[in-house]
Amino acid sequence: MSEGKRTYYIGVGDGLITQDPECSPWNFKIEATDDEITQLREYFDNNYANEQENFYRAHVPYLQYHYDRENDAYDKTLLKVYGMIHRLGDETAKKHIESMGILKN
Template identity: 65%
Template sequence: MADERKKTYYVSMATGEISQLKTASPWDFQIEATDEEITQLREYFDQNYSTDWQAFWRTHVPYIQYHYDRENDAYDRTLTKIYEMIYRLGNEEAKEHIRSLGILPDEKEE
């Protein structure tokens, strides 16, 4: 059975790193999450890493425009899921930063 207690994690958007050590590397957001929530967040980052490589190879096919590119659409959708999850699990500073970006369609005040 998974541990349902929430623990503090630090998330780097640039690297997709999720750490329990505040000083391990630069981080963007502090969140409180269960093991299951961290597993889901890691899966989102892994999906975007894979999609990012597909998009990298696609760039060698110059006749496909960005807005017709499935890889970019998938990357954008997963990135939105990552921000939604960080918004839901994040501390007030994380929530405020994500609100200031204006990227979530229906941000809810908690």
């Protein structure tokens, strides 16, 4: 483990960031500094706000998903989340994200 980094367990679906692998189900194990975790938390917070907007916008039947700015923002932030987890994650996390085929080289 690099100096200044600690082990965290990440749950992408619910925005979980914890150091306790037993507290809740998680998807990825990463090694991150406090600043990196702060950035990841901001990404999750941004997507939570976008999800709230998307909930209200979902009740507009004529608006298609791919024409909705809030959905675009959510998707872009989610790619940032996966990119960060790929960069900081263990080999299992890296391989899983690579298998998803969502990140550009």
